[in-house]
Structure formats: structure tokens, C-alpha cells
Amino acid sequence: MKMLQLKPDIEVAYIGPSLDEGPLPSVFYFALSAQESLSLDPYNQPAVYLAKNGMRVFSLDLPAHGPNLNPTDALRVWAEEFQAGKDPLAPFLQKARSAINALIDKGLIEKEKIGFMGLSRGGLVSSLVAAEMDICAIVGFAPMTELTYAKEFGSDTGGAEQYTLTRYVDALCLKTIRFYIGNRDMRVGTDKCYELALQLANKAYDKGSRSPPIELIVAPSIGHLGHGTAKDTFEVGANWLGKKLGAIQ
Secondary structure (H helix, E strand, C coil): CEEEEEECCEEEEEECCCHHHCCEEEEEEECCCHHHHHHCCCCCHHHHHHHHCCCEEEECCCCCCCCCCCHHHHHHHHHHHHHCCCCCHHHHHHHHHHHHHHHHHCCCEEEEEEEEEEECHHHHHHHHHHHCCCCCEEEEECCCCCHHHCCCCCCCCCCHHHHCHHHHHHHHCCCEEEEEEECCCCCCCHHHHHHHHHHHHHHHHHCCCCCCCEEEEEECCCCHHHCCCCHHHHHHHHHHHHHHCCCCC
């Protein structure tokens, strides 16, 4: 894993081919901190798969993630910040889009071959970033689709419901999307993921897509609260994304 300083306040981590090779199809992966997303097993498994297949994978620290921060505390921190009248996501989303545009301007990624990949809360973040960008495809593993569904949020959401992905259906519906979810995911809600996929497909159909490019794959749940993702699922999903970007045959 290497680090790249794009701006004084923006540093990204990446794995894959050397930057000297010029622009390549690239993926932005969000799971935990940038380092954990790209180097900590099992969270890094889809990123490693893509890097081994000749793609660059970039990441940034999610809010309340990073050195000396416990990722299990992050959603509690988000909830407390929203309840205090702060928005921890808006600055990050702007920073992520700025990082992507900087990489394009520097000729390090192919503008027409950008994909997003996210795990759990990273699935929420990747979809929010992608909603306002011209990107090729998105894959979400056990994606959080409704932030306030998380147990860390009580009745006082502090306005965090603005990041419920069903509010972004119009912006996302014509993008190529695949979600993987356990059949009893009690952490992010299997039903929430299904509801989003259905709304995306319906909206895409209304906009003229007779075969909407929205996929939902439901498999037997594993792990705590049914919220785990198996290695073969990570690799199948990463392979699908690589093919959509034209980097894997």
C-alpha cells in the first residue's frame, strides 16, 4: 500500500500498478480507514483481488476512522455528531469527490472507467459519492442503505435521514449497480437493501430503461447479526466490477 498527497488536506491510499504506468481503470473502495480497507484481511479481500488483476484501488479514511481510532466506535461518533447539529458526512463526500477529480486531472485514472466498491457503511458512502459523479459501476457488500437504521441512532437522528439512499434514487437509478446482502442481515437490514434495489429498478424503468442494470444477490447470512461477507462473494463481486470497467476479461 502506498500513499499519495493530492492536496494539502487530501491524502489517498492505493494499491495496484505503479502510477508511472499512467491512467488505468480504477476503483474507489470504502470500508473503514484507508489503511484497513486496503491492507486488513478480510476487509481488503476485494481490493486485493482487483489489484492482482491489474487495477488500481484507492481509498480514504471514512469519518471517525484512522490511526488510533476504533472503527467499532465510528457509527456512535457519527450519531453523536448529528445529534449535536454537526454533519460528519458532508465534508467527507466533498473531499472524496475532490480526490477523484484531482486524480483525473493528474492523468492517473481513466475518467470513463471509474468504479465504486463499498462494504457496510462503506456501501452507503460509495453510493453517496457516486450519486453526484459520472461513474461506470457500483458494487456494495452488505451495504448500509439507511444510516438511521443503525442501532447507534435512537429517536433523535439529528437529520441523518437525509443520507437514506432511497432519497437518491433519481441520481443512482441509471448507474450499473450490484448489491450483495445476507438473507437475514440484522445490522443494515436485508429489507432495506431490497427496498432500495426495487425503487432503483422502478425509477430506471420509468426513465426508459427496459432492463434496468440493478442487481440484488441474496445469500445465506453469515457472521454476527448475519452481516458477514464471504471471501468468494468479495471476489465474485470484485470480478464483476472489473469486467464492467473493462479491466478483466
